[in-house]
Amino acid sequence: MHTLEELNKNRLPKHVAIIMDGNGRWAKERGKLRIFGHQNGVEAVRKTVENCAKLQIQFLTLYAFSTENWNRPKIEVETLMKLLVSSLRKELKTLNKNNIKLSAIGNIDSLPSKAQKELAEVISKTSKNTGMTLTLALSYGSREEIKIAVKEIALKVKNNIISPENIDEAVINTHLYTHFLPDVDLLIRTSGEHRISNFLLWQIAYAELYFIDVFWPDFREHHLVEAILSYQNRERRFGKTSEQLN
Ligand code: IPE
Ligand code: IPE
Ligand code: MG
Numbered sequence: 001m002h003t004l005e006e007l008n009k010n011r012l013p014k015h016v017a018i019i020m021d022g023n024g025r026w027a028k029e030r031g032k033l034r035i036f037g038h039q040n041g042v043e044a045v046r047k048t049v050e051n052c053a054k055l056q057i058q059f060l061t062l063y064a065f066s067t068e069n070w071n072r073p074k075i076e077v078e079t080l081m082k083l084l085v086s087s088l089r090k091e092l093k094t095l096n097k098n099n100i101k102l103s104a105i106g107n108i109d110s111l112p113s114k115a116q117k118e119l120a121e122v123i124s125k126t127s128k129n130t131g132m133t134l135t136l137a138l139s140y141g142s143r144e145e146i147k148i149a150v151k152e153i154a155l156k157v158k159n160n161i162i163s164p165e166n167i168d169e170a171v172i173n174t175h176l177y178t179h180f181l182p183d184v185d186l187l188i189r190t191s192g193e194h195r196i197s198n199f200l201l202w203q204i205a206y207a208e209l210y211f212i213d214v215f216w217p218d219f220r221e222h223h224l225v226e227a228i229l230s231y232q233n234r235e236r237r238f239g240k241t242s243e244q245l246n
Pocket of ligand 3: 021023
């Protein structure tokens with residue numbers, strides 16, 4: 001089995017993003033309720049965060065709850081929010097021990113007030129950490145993010161703060177939830193689904209995509225290493241020819 005030591009530390013992705021999918025099916029396979037899968041997914045989050053921090057990955061972004069996930073049964077949404085609160089509470093120590101700074105993207109105001117409060121507290125209590133930035137995508141939808149950015153920019157044009165000629169990619173970037181993050185280098189999705197599900201559409205323009213056929217609660221160190229090994233064996237050309245890169 002692959003271990004972290006095998007990786008070339010000089011060619012690590014700077015920003016790894018993960019669509020943590022398959023909790024429900026993991027539980028169903030065991031004859032349990034979907035929420036049992038979510039509970040077991042928390043352990044995979046902890047291990048992955050610790051492994052990325054060990055590797056000194058600079059940015060890790062986890063898709064935890066999408067704007068579309070609000071359409072799930074009320075009881076599942078409520079339990080997911082409770083799980084978020086209890087995990088944040090439990091993980092504060094581990095985050096500080098590993099010098100990890102927490103942040104969040106998405107429509108945070110739409111979360112239950114308890115979750116908002118807990119989130120704000122952990123963000124503030126880890127804000128001085130200088131290691132990895134761990135970003136949770138919560139009530140996050142990429143189209144909504146882009147819509148908000150367009151509205152903000154339009155308003156600035158209307159108020160003569162910016163002129164349309166000056167709207168470039170950098171300006172758009174500064175209006176996204178992710179303004180403090182670099183583009184994604186490696187995007188991983190578990191559970192065998194091959195889709196993006198409204199995650200970081202703008203930010204993954206040149207990301208390397210890696211789809212793996214394990215359900216999120218089963219995602220372990222060797223799966224993470226396999227994904228990064230695959231990344232390290234690819235040639236990122238950004239539109240150029242292979243010869244130009246050498
Ligand atoms: C991912 O697992 C977790 C969330 C979306 C919150 P799912 O709950 O989507 O699990 P499956 O895809 O139904 O198996
Ligand atoms: C994407 O998974 C959202 C998260 C992992 C939080 P979903 O399970 O909600 O995506 P779809 O509905 O299968 O595309
Ligand atoms: Mg799913």
